[in-house]
Amino acid sequence: MMTWKSNFDETKKHYLDWWKGKGIVLSMWEHLFKEGEPYEEIPPPPRHKDINQFWFDPEWRSDYLHYRMSRNSYMADILPVANAQLGPGSLASLLGSELEGRDDTIWIHPKKDFDETIQFDEDNRWWKLHQDLLSAVKKRSEGKYMVGCPDLIEGLDVLASLKGPDNVLVDLILEPERTLEQLAEINKVYFDVFDRIYDIINMEGEMAFCYFSLWAPGKVSKLQVDLSIMISEEDFRHFCLPFLEEQTRQIDYTLYHLDGVDAIRHLDAVLELKELNGVQWTPGYGQPQGGNSRWYDLYKRVLAAGKSVMINWVTLDELEPLIDHVGNQGLHINVDFKSEREIEKALTIVDKYR
Amino acid sequence: MKLELINKLFECVEFGKININSPYPPQMKGLPGADEITQEALVAGVNPDEILNRALIAAMNKVGEKFTEKKIFVPQMLLSAKAMNASMNHLKPYFADGSVKRKGVFIVGTVFGDLHDIGKNLLSMMVEGAGWEVIDLGIDVNTEAFVEKVKEYPDAVVGISALLTTTMVNIEPVIKAIKQASPATKVIVGGAPLTAAFAASIGADAYGKNPREGIIWLDLQSQKMNN
Numbered sequence: 001m002m003t004w005k006s007n008f009d010e011t012k013k014h015y016l017d018w019w020k021g022k023g024i025v026l027s028m029w030e031h032l033f034k035e036g037e038p039y040e041e042i043p044p045p046p047r048h049k050d051i052n053q054f055w056f057d058p059e060w061r062s063d064y065l066h067y068r069m070s071r072n073s074y075m076a077d078i079l080p081v082a083n084a085q086l087g088p089g090s091l092a093s094l095l096g097s098e099l100e101g102r103d104d105t106i107w108i109h110p111k112k113d114f115d116e117t118i119q120f121d122e123d124n125r126w127w128k129l130h131q132d133l134l135s136a137v138k139k140r141s142e143g144k145y146m147v148g149c150p151d152l153i154e155g156l157d158v159l160a161s162l163k164g165p166d167n168v169l170v171d172l173i174l175e176p177e178r179t180l181e182q183l184a185e186i187n188k189v190y191f192d193v194f195d196r197i198y199d200i201i202n203m204e205g206e207m208a209f210c211y212f213s214l215w216a217p218g219k220v221s222k223l224q225v226d227l228s229i230m231i232s233e234e235d236f237r238h239f240c241l242p243f244l245e246e247q248t249r250q251i252d253y254t255l256y257h258l259d260g261v262d263a264i265r266h267l268d269a270v271l272e273l274k275e276l277n278g279v280q281w282t283p284g285y286g287q288p289q290g291g292n293s294r295w296y297d298l299y300k301r302v303l304a305a306g307k308s309v310m311i312n313w314v315t316l317d318e319l320e321p322l323i324d325h326v327g328n329q330g331l332h333i334n335v336d337f338k339s340e341r342e343i344e345k346a347l348t349i350v351d352k353y354r
Numbered sequence: 355m356k357l358e359l360i361n362k363l364f365e366c367v368e369f370g371k372i373n374i375n376s377p378y379p380p381q382m383k384g385l386p387g388a389d390e391i392t393q394e395a396l397v398a399g400v401n402p403d404e405i406l407n408r409a410l411i412a413a414m415n416k417v418g419e420k421f422t423e424k425k426i427f428v429p430q431m432l433l434s435a436k437a438m439n440a441s442m443n444h445l446k447p448y449f450a451d452g453s454v455k456r457k458g459v460f461i462v463g464t465v466f467g468d469l470h471d472i473g474k475n476l477l478s479m480m481v482e483g484a485g486w487e488v489i490d491l492g493i494d495v496n497t498e499a500f501v502e503k504v505k506e507y508p509d510a511v512v513g514i515s516a517l518l519t520t521t522m523v524n525i526e527p528v529i530k531a532i533k534q535a536s537p538a539t540k541v542i543v544g545g546a547p548l549t550a551a552f553a554a555s556i557g558a559d560a561y562g563k564n565p566r567e568g569i570i571w572l573d574l575q576s577q578k579m580n581n
Contacts, residue, residue: 230428285547
């Protein structure tokens with residue numbers, strides 16, 4: 001396939017190594033505009049009529065993404081992936097939650113009159129939108145870029161989107177058996193939906209995720225339990241780990257998104273997931289970001305457990321000290337690039353360690 | 355007898371025993387919970403003020419300490435709050451007739467643009483458990499709703515929360531509007547992305563890193579107001 005990323009073969013090699021705990025991937029969270037001419041002269045779509053068209057109109061959004069993708073930089077290991085996400089945790093919408101588009105994100109409202117039943121309705125309008133949007137973006141791409149898998153999310157986080165986090169947390173204590181059954185059902189729906197999305201978006205078997213700059217030569221996903229910051233280690237092992245383990249077994253390549261200082265207490269449990277390939281660390285607002293020396297030991301801990309590590313929002317100044325201290329094997333570094341010139345500088349540094 | 359009931363109620367709230375039917379905690383299964391013991395205490399003539407201060411507030415204070423020390427987590431704290439609410443329902447007539455006084459009125463809401471509610475809900479429950487009347491405006495609360503409520507309750511303290519970096523900036527115009535409408539009104543802010551420095555920069559009177567910190571500051575305001 002001939003994408004707009006001229007060095008994709010080299011990047012794929014970096015990713016293949018990284019999934020095995022080797023080498024360095026150098027990328028960024030999403031994209032920045034390239035300098036000079038676009039890959040093709042794609043006209044921008046007319047301005048969106050309203051916020052619903054911006055997020056939920058497959059034709060308009062695929063035109064918009066096509067225009068943006070024609071102007072993004074894919075230097076270093078930045079991926080040619082169109083972000084067709086429908087909100088953080090859009091799996092909940094397939095189970096009855098409602099999506100609401102706003103300027104900066106899509107919100108997911110709890111299901112009204114939730115009767116504790118986890119049921120995937122094939123005729124659900126949001127499921128139709130997922131399929132229509134991904135198909136439209138795939139068609140529009142004509143193989144020039146990949147389509148990222150929406151941020152479906154799973155487990156406790158999706159249950160929280162359906163019935164509200166307070167109710168989920170209380171039910172961990174008052175209704176533990178029912179909660180475990182619901183989580184098992186959510187996983188079933190997740191795999192069903194995930195596989196069907198994979199069928200739409202995969203490119204010769206390869207797959208990419210909408211965020212986190214993730215590519216793999218097979219099925220790939222980011223896993224998470226953001227609600228874990230509110231529960232004990234014991235509850236994490238009981239209510240989260242078995243379902244995460246199932247995901248790591250069924251999906252070829254998996255990365256766990258560890259979010260927030262209060263989630264670190266669950267890291268030992270996460271690292272016990274044998275089939276998990278990597279861990280991504282998000283320190284959270286108010287904390288030093290990924291490239292800060294405060295997190296070096298955390299990265300070493302992940303690497304020592306045989307997992308790869310993804311480090312986000314690293315600044316150019318932090319790049320060299322980070323690799324010096326953490327090593328040059330198994331690192332996926334997302335730098336907070338502001339220009340292609342900065343990418344060139346970062347490449348000069350990283351190439352010394354490759 | 356009265357002391358025994360107060361101690362039992364304290365224990366129910368500390369460990370989250372809501373009522374006799376509640377299966378939690380396992381060691382108290384089948385025993386009366388906060389709901390039944392409060393009724394029993396009132397019938398036995400325990401002063402409602404004592405129920406509030408020596409059982410509910412004292413127990414929630416201990417719950418807050420355990421939470422801060424990470425001895426318990428949010429699910430356990432939520433159950434304690436539910437137990438406290440079960441008890442508090444029986445005290446409402448005494449609040450209404452003035453025989454039991456609260457520390458003050460706390461107006462709380464998640465700022466407009468933000469639909470997160472867990473942090474705000476936790477704070478509300480803990481503040482109520484600390485003896486305040488809580489007016490919860492909900493999520494995605496616009497400036498006008500905060501100002502309107504402040505005008506209705508001029509002596510109230512206001513709490514505003516945000517959970518996103520993209521929405522925490524919405525707090526500043528709300529504080530400005532509140533201060534314009536009622537310059538003496540104190541505002542405390544909180545939420546995962548906020549810091550004390552950010553709170554100061556947007557004109558907040560205080561920053562609550564966690565519910566316990568928030569309550570300590572609120573109680574100071576109450577003391578100042580009542581002195």
